């Protein structure tokens with residue numbers, strides 16, 4: 001049985017600046033798996 005609503009795993013969507021690719025990960029992926037561009041956490045507003 002899978003718990004799809006768990007809050008324990010802090011997965012967040014990261015969006016690529018370059019191509020707009022969105023990757024969901026628990027940790028910052030660092031760079032886009034598609035184009036190698038910079039990723040940002042979509043839950044964190046840019047300053």
Ligand SMILES: [Zn+2]
Nearest residue numbers: 016019032035
């Ligand atoms: Zn990209």
